[in-house]
Amino acid sequence: MKRSWNWAIYAGFAVVVFAFVSYFLLFSQFPLTRDFPWLNLLLFALGLGLLWTGSRRGWRQREQYRGRIAGPTLAMLSVLVLGFFLFYNFSFSAQLPESRGAPKVGEAAPDFTLPDQEGKPVKLSELRGQPVLLVFYRGYW
Amino acid sequence: MDPPEQSKKLAADRGYTFPILSDAERRVIRHYDLVHPGGGPGGTDIARPAEFLLDADGIIRWVNLTESYRIRAKPEDILAVIDRLPLGSPQPPPN
Numbered sequence: 311m312k313r314s315w316n317w318a319i320y321a322g323f324a325v326v327v328f329a330f331v332s333y334f335l336l337f338s339q340f341p342l343t344r345d346f347p348w349l350n351l352l353l354f355a356l357g358l359g360l361l362w363t364g365s366r367r368g369w370r371q372r373e374q375y376r377g378r379i380a381g382p383t384l385a386m387l388s389v390l391v392l393g394f395f396l397f398y399n400f401s402f403s404a405q406l407p408e409s410r411g412a413p414k415v416g417e418a419a420p421d422f423t424l425p426d427q428e429g430k431p432v433k434l435s436e437l438r439g440q441p442v443l444l445v446f447y448r449g450y451w
Numbered sequence: 452m453d454p455p456e457q458s459k460k461l462a463a464d465r466g467y468t469f470p471i472l473s474d475a476e477r478r479v480i481r482h483y484d485l486v487h488p489g490g491g492p493g494g495t496d497i498a499r500p501a502e503f504l505l506d507a508d509g510i511i512r513w514v515n516l517t518e519s520y521r522i523r524a525k526p527e528d529i530l531a532v533i534d535r536l537p538l539g540s541p542q543p544p545p546n
Binding site: 338341399403404406407409410411412413414415416417418419420422424425427428429434435437438439440441442443444445446447448449 | 452457459479482485487498502506508513518519521
C-alpha cells in the first residue's frame, strides 16, 4: 500500500518559517505586535503543534503515513528557529549600554548644533520658548 | 547614522515636517551618553533609542531610555505626557 503524504509536517514547518520572517517583515511595524511578539509566538506554537502531530503519526501509523525522518528533522530545525527568535527578542535587543551619564529630568538639556535634512544648522538653545521633543533613533538602513 | 540626504528622502516619503538632525560624528550622541557601540550596520556605533521632553526653558521634564531597542515610546504615550506636564507652551485662553 502506498503511504500518504504527511502534509502536517510540511505545513507546520511552513508556519514556523512564516512565524519567524513575518515578525521582521510585518509585525514589528506595529507596537501592538512588536513590543511583545505574542502573535508570532502563537504562530510558532501552531507550527510546532502541526510538526508534533505529523511526526507522531509518521511513527505511530507508519503503514499509513510517510515522514518518519522529515518530521523530527524539521521539528528540530523549527526549535532552533524558535530559539533564535527568542534570543533576538528577549536578549539581543535588550543588550543596550547603561547610559548612566545621560541627562536627567530637571537638568538643562546640553546644547548642540546639528544639520537638519536640508543641511541647515539647528541649535537647540534657539528653540527656547517652546517645548521640544528630542528623539534619538537608530537610523534607517 | 543617517546623512541629511537620507533624512530628506525619509521626510519626503513620509511627509514629516519636523527637523531630522544628523550627528555624523556621534558628537551629541556621545555627549548625551547614548552610544550603542557596534549596534549599527557593519558594527558601526549608533545611538540607542531615547526620548527627551524639554520645556520652554530647555529643562528636561521627561526621559525614556528603553530597555530593548525593539520597544520605544509610542506617540500616544508621549502625547499623554505632554498633556500632563506643564511645559510652558502657550496655553489656549480660558473660555
